[in-house]
Amino acid sequence: MTEKDQRSERIRAAMAGHQGDESQARALLTASDVATRRVALGALDRIGSLTSSELQSALKDPSGSVRRRALEIAAKRSDVKIEVCLNDSDPAVAEAAAFAIGERTEISAVPSLIRMASQHDDPLCRESAIAALGALATVVEDGRKEILNSLLEAMNDKPQIRRRAVLGLFQFDEPEAQQALNTALVDKDRQVRAVTGDLLGVATD
Numbered sequence: 001m002t003e004k005d006q007r008s009e010r011i012r013a014a015m016a017g018h019q020g021d022e023s024q025a026r027a028l029l030t031a032s033d034v035a036t037r038r039v040a041l042g043a044l045d046r047i048g049s050l051t052s053s054e055l056q057s058a059l060k061d062p063s064g065s066v067r068r069r070a071l072e073i074a075a076k077r078s079d080v081k082i083e084v085c086l087n088d089s090d091p092a093v094a095e096a097a098a099f100a101i102g103e104r105t106e107i108s109a110v111p112s113l114i115r116m117a118s119q120h121d122d123p124l125c126r127e128s129a130i131a132a133l134g135a136l137a138t139v140v141e142d143g144r145k146e147i148l149n150s151l152l153e154a155m156n157d158k159p160q161i162r163r164r165a166v167l168g169l170f171q172f173d174e175p176e177a178q179q180a181l182n183t184a185l186v187d188k189d190r191q192v193r194a195v196t197g198d199l200l201g202v203a204t205d
Helices: 003-019 022-030 034-047 052-058 064-074 083-087 091-104 107-119 123-136 144-154 159-169 175-184 190-200
Strands: none
Touching: 003 022, 003 034, 022 034, 022 052, 034 052, 034 064, 052 064, 064 091, 083 091, 083 107, 091 107, 091 123, 107 123, 107 144, 123 144, 123 159, 144 159, 144 175, 159 175, 159 190, 175 190
16 A cells, blocks of 8 residues: 555545544554554544444554553543553553543552552553553542552652652641652752642742
């Protein structure tokens, strides 16, 4: 297939979503062109005709970009399983999975998120996991202590991860959480100090 043919397919996939052409969008879900498959997935979602099985299949697509698009959609749905995507070989996909789980407040994924937050090589994945844990801290009962410990551990990570951890820690009344927030007021990173100060209503430099 030529590049011109691929562009034509992408246009047809996009138009299908705007025109409500379900059959056209569905036919292009299996296109050889990665971008076309991604656009077709979004088109079916726009129409409201993307089935659970189609979305689940997209989560196993050979292309990471298609898997990421599927996770963006799955963040708004609960009819597909996404926790396994935290182990995706593509860090961008794993990061998207953590975000989607946080959006879905999927309590069962807490242990997997804690592992990602402490062990993943990619800092964006650790940051996304910490953000998701912070979101889950508002709804979880069992495992709340484990979330707190993970957030406390994250205060030794990179600045952007510490900022995420601060947001999560603010939801805890435990003394160790309050101590960590007080320490964050003098964090070496200015943005960590600023976020903490805003939450606590304290002026920082």
